[in-house]
Amino acid sequence: EVQLVESGGGLVQPGGSLRLACAASGFTFNNYNMNWVRQAPGKGLEWLSYISGDGSTIYDADSVKGRFTISRDNAENSLYLQMDSLKDDDTAVYFCVRDGLGFDYWGPGTPVTVAS
């Protein structure tokens, strides 16, 4: 069974940093591209970052470019999102998502609150 479980969310002050992690299981992790998607309270879905299966290709949304960094450790079956220079409007639930045929598996999400 495919499972994605995010961790690392929490409360952080504006300008601070957080590192999100996503533990993957139930599939051959390095065969799949992965993404981070977020959802602000009461709002729609926003794609943030993509990383290819071997980690060689990365795409980022303009809203997070230069502040967020996606990475992966295929030996540990883990995906990461390093979030720096956090702003109030980064408050959201952050989802780890497998890129199969479409975004086919989603984790339950980890909430991030940016507030002073």
Place this chain on the structure above:
Amino acid sequence: DIVLTQSPGTLSLSPGERVTFSCRANQVLSSNSLAWYQQKPGQAPRLLIYGASNRATAFPDRFSGSGSGTDFTLTISRLEPEDFAIYYCQQYGRSPYTFGQGTKLEIK
């Protein structure tokens, strides 16, 4: 960037009715790389349709997707109570992988 516009924003219907959701792109989508997702309150989205018309195995055949180029449609042939949710379209052919703003399907 590819912008996806979903209409309408909210639909109020009754169980047993047929519903159609629209998703329009401002550019032609490559390889019909259009997906639909269903999201219920407090839950992660679930993939419903990929490649514009391929239904994910978890969903029954009352759900169908169609369209190509810039105009795409999701249809539920006969609404069941568990279908009331928010539906999002997404293009995954070209970065940034944009989502539509969603259509909320509520019980009338």
